[in-house]
Amino acid sequence: MTLTIRPAVPGDEAEILRLVQALADYEREPDAVKATAESLSATLFGEPARVWAHLAELDGKAVGLALWFLTYSTWTGKPTLYLEDLFVAESARGSGAGLALFRALAEAARGLGCGRIDWAVLDWNEKAKGFYSHIGAKPTTGWEAWRLEGEALDAL
Structure with a gap:
């Protein structure tokens, strides 16, 4: 099997959306995805791009x-790379795809002058937390994630 990591390009929207939906299914929120191929195209490949993505492929099939x-x-006076989603299909777990994606992120962060990479992980996802610990990441303490959305966002 050949594992490759590459930046997403126009035309990848359907595969990205498929992986986002698989992540939502894994995270027990199968109806939460409102993104479309069109909205992904606008944010990933519009001018200016607002988000970026890397894909992991095993033998040419997107698996991560x-x-x-x-x-x-x-505090650091530098940009931070914020990882919104990391997902590897169950069939590809253990293939090195997750580690390879993180290496690509580290390279992107260094290239952009970032001081760190931040992300959130669900409190019940022990496998993910084990993986993150294995690569040297540590949970932050003293901070809670907060969110403003929906009616509250509209009212504000």
Whole structure:
């Protein structure tokens, strides 16, 4: 089997959406995906691009996705690569695809002058937390994730 990691390009939208839906299924939120191929195209490949993605392929078939964007840390004075989604299809877990995606992210972060990579993980996802610990990541403490959306966002 040949594993390759590459940046997403126009024409990958359907595969990206398929992997996003598979992630939602895995995260027990199968009806949560509102993204479309068109919305992915606009945000990934529009001018300006607002998010970026890398695909992991095994023998030419997309089996993994890392979707990310930039934020900023006033404390480091540098941009931060924020990993919105990392997903590897169950059939490809253990193939090295997750590690290869993280290596591609590390390379992108260094190339963009980022001070760090941040992401969130579901509290019940012990396999993911084990993988992240294995590559040297540590959970942050003292911070809670908060969100404003829907009616509350509209009202504000």
